[in-house]
Amino acid sequence: MSDLTLEAVDRSGAIAEAFDQLTGGTRGDFFRKALIGGAALTAVLEAPALAAPHNTAKDVAILRFDLNLEYLQAAMYSEAERLGEIRPRTLEWSRVVGANERGHVKAIRALLGRDATKSPSFNFRGVTEDDRVFTETAVAFEDLTAALLKTQATQVDSRRLLAALASLHSVEARHAAWIRHIAGIVPSADAFDEPTSKAKVVRLVESTNFVTSAPRTKRRREPRYTG
Amino acid sequence: MSDLHADGSLTRAQLLTRGVVGSGALTAGVIVAGGMPKLAGSQPSREQDARVLEWLLQVEYLQAAFYSEAERRGRLRGELREFAVLVGEQERAHVAALEKAVRRGGNAARRPEFDFGDATAGADEFVPAAVELEEIAVSAFNGQVPNLTRPRVLTAMKIVSVEARHVGWARDLADRNPAPRPADRPATQEQTREAMEATGFVE
């Protein structure tokens, strides 16, 4: 019925992946061979929604970047709440917003399915232990996350993901207004909030030096404990 | 191979190249008229953009009028007054931007009117009303953003971001949790219309 090759139609690899899941990975031959029978292809296309959602490569990249940013915010606010050394109003903010951001981590991981990545290791270098520095850093991150989500909203392939990003974006803006209010800065400085680039976010993260390598506490080495 | 069947629906070839896979994620550019399974929403277009923005303009009119009247009546003090003045300025800027986007003159006589009663008269009623209106705006915009073409998606996000800041600010002023949920729920046009009517400001 069809004279198409899978390669020709499967731009994002989504169909191939779906096929793997159905057939246990005999895609190799199938992929290379010329023709796809109508019934087999229909079966692949009409497969029920799989456990791992299918995103285009671009959407995976966008979601993974968001996930890293959410990991960072979740970890920072969780640590601040855990240590309890910042002022009460900031601590309350950290508690509520931390719960939101941990929720974001869980949700984005679910959207990514098998494409989810692990959290980086972080060193917050005292920022979670000092009210003024914490507040300034939180303002910067919330403002920038809201700005980044605008850019990503215009780039994302899936409209369902666009709806998802929009629902997270307005919450980040709430966070930003609230922490600014706590810090005594005007919560909404402009009538229109501008988008920002991934590069600017990377620069902010790099400037904090929060991301570290995991410490090496395990080794292949002959023990010399007392015995 | 032709792109379209005689009845206007996509041929299987076009269907495949646009990447439909099962009932999972919906990718942009897939939805077509006729011959397709039922899908939520319809294809974004410039024409639909104009209709969406015209609708969101109604939401902005309500907010702008509310803050303008509160400022005019002059019964707010301190930070609440600053809030009303600044937020009003920003809502009026939103109105101007949306009027321009739908190519509608700034003729004030063509704007709807509202009855705010005591909600603009003093702090006690003003703050909850502000929270209510800003929540309506956030959910209205979030409900429509996925219906827009990409350039207008950005326009809408630039505005809803500020509406969300307004709601965060207003809720903190009201001693309410500014961010009770990790994700904001979108509203359909119908839901927004009902919410606007429920304020009692719209007749």
Added chain:
Amino acid sequence: MQPTRRSGLGAALAVAGLLIAAAVAVVLAAPSSRPSTAEPALPPSPSSALEPENVPLDPRPAALWAPVVARSAARSRPGGPAVVAHVPARTPEGTTNIVLVLGQSERRAGRLWVRVRVPGSPDDVRGWMPRAALGGYNPVHTRLVVSRTRLTATLLRDGRPVFRARVGIGTPATPTPRGDFYVRNQLHKYRSPFYGPLAFGTSARSATASDWPAGGFVGIHGTNRPDLIPGQVSAGCIRMVNRDIVRLDRLMRVGTPVSVR
């Protein structure tokens, strides 16, 4: 009821309700003295497939640990002169040294100091280190309790026992020290069967083995003499049969506080 100018929008919304049902777009009305009745019918947009819930914080951890990034002195007061312990950046086993973080901080002369627990004698000591000498904070939810009288080791997770094993401890001449310690590192894939398949290093030092190479630190490890367990048999280390140390490895991470009673 006759609609007034003030109810223009209300009337428009009512019209919109009908139009939505009919799914017909409404074109902009011509300019008139009444407010515009443009109420376009809009389709519902795709749903987001995202219904996240707030996630509460994990239960309070049993401990917080941090790697040492720069050799530093732990002082009895933040910025003060008296040193309670020198804290190197690496352990004798070549792993990154770690300390327990106690959750107090103070600023002195522009520097942030934090309260920590570090290896000492006869057991861990508390002091203050510069925040800049430490890396990121890591929580652990487990605690190991070793009873020298019952010859058992019990692992608790969030306060509940999840592991228990019989152990061999130090002989009366070379006892396992009593007190509060923590797991500092883990060694594996080595050759010596004396230590079993894997070994945890602790902050505990054997009091009588200070001339032991590599500082005489007490380890928790497997053994090639399971027949000696339970018993007072070692030079200070806490030994368990190999099957138990492998089980423990699945449950216990570096940073876990160890109480020896």
